[in-house]
Amino acid sequence: MQAEIKICGLSTEESVEAAIAAGATHIGLVHFPPSPRHVDLATAGRLRALARGRVKVALLSVNAEVEAMSRMLEAVMPDVVQLHGSETPEWAALLRDKMPVEVWKALGVKDAATLEKSRRYEGAVDRLLFDAPAAALPGGNGEAFDWRLLAEFDHTIPWGLAGGLTADNVGAAIAATGAKLVDTSSGVERAPGVKDAAKIAAFCAAAHSA
Numbered sequence: 001m002q003a004e005i006k007i008c009g010l011s012t013e014e015s016v017e018a019a020i021a022a023g024a025t026h027i028g029l030v031h032f033p034p035s036p037r038h039v040d041l042a043t044a045g046r047l048r049a050l051a052r053g054r055v056k057v058a059l060l061s062v063n064a065e066v067e068a069m070s071r072m073l074e075a076v077m078p079d080v081v082q083l084h085g086s087e088t089p090e091w092a093a094l095l096r097d098k099m100p101v102e103v104w105k106a107l108g109v110k111d112a113a114t115l116e117k118s119r120r121y122e123g124a125v126d127r128l129l130f131d132a133p134a135a136a137l138p139g140g141n142g143e144a145f146d147w148r149l150l151a152e153f154d155h156t157i158p159w160g161l162a163g164g165l166t167a168d169n170v171g172a173a174i175a176a177t178g179a180k181l182v183d184t185s186s187g188v189e190r191a192p193g194v195k196d197a198a199k200i201a202a203f204c205a206a207a208h209s210a
């Protein structure tokens with residue numbers, strides 16, 4: 001079965017259309033002002049409307065408080081909220097309980113202990129997204145981590161793989177880890193925050209043929 005594909009950090013209509021045309025299953029909209037991929041809520045709402053019924057939309061946030069989160073969800077009504085900060089299992093579970101969205105938690109994988117600690121999110125989230133550890137940004141840094149850690153781990157929560165994935169390495173990443181969802185951002189850009197339709201197409205083709 002083909003892996004699901006999330007193209008993250010989209011900010012224009014053209015890039016949304018490119019991801020859909022290439023066969024992505026999910027797109028990600030980053031609402032985090034320090035990021036070069038940040039979209040304001042009006043733009044996120046517009047892109048979400050364009051994608052509705054065609055591809056699932058994840059809204060990314062970093063340590064949003066209750067009021068900010070409510071505003072974001074009301075404005076965008078995403079399918080998924082992706083928590084990309086230090087959000088606790090309790091906060092994730094509350095969101096999942098109260099809001100009509102899937103809740104995903106991104107975790108920066110340093111070592112096997114990170115994966116053991118991820119079990120705290122059992123029952124609290126719909127999916128974990130294993131990514132490289134935070135660097136200049138909490139995510140979207142174009143760095144990979146040691147995929148062997150995922151292959152050796154006994155997963156009990158649905159999960160996806162992110163971090164430094166490109167058309168050139170996504171096949172190997174799927175083969176090494178068995179990932180059922182792969183996520184990329186920098187790997188399909190020509191400059192930070194500027195997506196490249198040809199790279200999106202190449203990434204999706206490589207993931208599909210893995």
Ligand SMILES: O=C(O)c1ccccc1NCC(=O)[C@H](O)[C@H](O)COP(=O)(O)O
Nearest residue numbers: 008035139140141142163164184185186
């Ligand atoms: O992409 C960002 O700028 C970003 C900012 C703040 C929080 C999360 C962010 N991105 C998260 C993603 O889901 C990325 O797709 C993921 O980290 C992989 O990024 P990359 O290594 O660049 O492919």
